[in-house]
Amino acid sequence: MMPPLEGIRVLDLSTLLPGPLCTLLLADAGAEVIKIERPGRGDEMRSYEPRFGGDSANFALLNRGKRSLALDLKQPDDRTAFLELVATADVLVEQFRPGVMQRLGLDPAALARVNPRLVYCSITGYGQHGPLAEVAAHDLNYLAQSGMLGLSAGADGTPPLPQALVADIGGGCYPAVMNILLALRQRDATGTGCHLDVAMADNLFTLMYWGLAEGQATGRWPRAGRGLVTGGTPRYQVYATRDGRHLAVAPLEDKFWHAFLQIIEAPQLEDPALDPQATRDAVAHAIAQRTADEWLQRFEGRDVCVALVATLEEAVTxxxxxxxxxxxxxxxxADGAEIAALPLPIDARFRAGGTSASYPSLGEARPQEFADTPGAERFR
Incomplete structure (x- = not known):
């Protein structure tokens, strides 16, 4: 079956994580992705550790199956080559701060005059307008500003550092892909592209639907250590075992909770609402009496919603x-060495290419390589 995005050309001006992961998903579904990089240095992610050949392993995972074109958009010849590519492109992805592309004369309005069918996607932290639009920030800042970080707390009340870049991926990459596909579908009907304003902080609120519902409906806004999934119930906790491992315990429904209590031999804790802290302490004490392996054997084959807190190495294997x-x-x-590609949430039937693909060296492509492709004829 032909990959669904075959024939779609994407110009990727982004660096680091949100944009490159977005275009990786598009490439995996068949799009031709041309990565526009700064001559000499390229994407900052190339310099990260650990190394995998000449570049970082991070860069390799995020840029599998793309091409790299080194262009200085401030130089006339390179700028001309870029605009010729824009005329043949379907999608452009950039994640500069608001105003940067306009100062280069490459803002959405300018490029729409070159190619009115272009879907132009801007990924930023706080969006193209608003009081925070120009503020420098990273993933952790977006989590803090949106209220998400404040919903977790350690023993001393300090929120722990999240171990996933939730804003970059859940607030930036995934919404960008979704809206690019919607914009391409709309273009099929109208013949006209559009400008997409993807703000990572904005999109975090979707992930806190339950907190928004509780706060707005009752006036009781969730806090760390309270609420159904933020530490307020013994039924949704992490408990330590005797050997220093941990179990993620989430028997929220009564049938799972009752089965769980029978296995840990604490049926007297049937109603944790009477004293949540006492119940949590009692469960913690019970779990601490056995090793993780002993508990996993007891829970084997039982519907109790309990899992070992695995290491990443354990999960991968x-x-x-x-x-x-x-x-x-x-x-x-480039040396032929291989590592596992980044798993992507794309159904296998929609994926392009074989099981193995390379990532591009900086500037390995030349503009003329893309001049005579079928897509180039669409706007001539």
Whole structure:
């Protein structure tokens, strides 16, 4: 089956994570992605550790199957080459601060005059307008500003550092892909592209639907250590075992909770609402009496919503994820060495290419390579 985005040309001016992951998803679905990089240095992600060949392993995972074109958009010849590419493109992705592309004369209005069918996607932290639009920030700042970070707290009340870049991926990359696909569908009907304003901080509120519902409906806004999924119930906690491992315990429904209590031999804790803290302490005491392996054996085959808090290495090698084929695809460097490609949330039937693909060296492509493709004829 032909990949659904075959024939779609994407110009990627982004660096680091949100934009490159967005265009990786598009490439995996068949799009031709041309990565526009600064001559000499390229994407900052190339310099990160650890190394995988000449560039970083991070860069390799995020840029599998793309091409790299080194252009200085302030130089007349390179600018001309870029605008010729714009005339043949379907999508452009950039994540500069608001105003940067306008100062270069490459803002959405200017490029729409070159190619009115272009879907122009801007990914920023706080969007193209508003009081915070020009504020410098990273993932942790967006989580803090949106209220998400404040919903978690450590023993001393300090929120722990999240171990996933939720704003970059959940607030930036995924909404960008979604809206690009919607814009392409709309373009099919209207013949006209558009400008997409993807703000990472904005999109975090979607992930806190339950907190918004509770706060607005009752006036009781959730706080860390309270609420159904933020530490307020013994039914949704992490408990330490005797050997220093941890179990993620989430038997929220009564049937799971009752089964869980029977296994840990604490049926007297049937109603945790009477004294949540006492119940949590009692469960913690019970779990601390056995090792993680002993508990996993007891929970085996039972519907109790309990899982071991695995290390990343344990998760990658778990038979379930291996059986799902998550790490079957490969990315290779210029020396021919390979590592597992980044698993992507794209159905296998929509993926392009084979199981192994390379990532581009800086500036390996030349503008003339893209001049005679079928897509170039669409706007001549």
């Amino acid at each position: 778990h038979p379930h994820f291996r059986a799902r084929g998550l790490f079957d695809r490969r990315v290779r460097n």
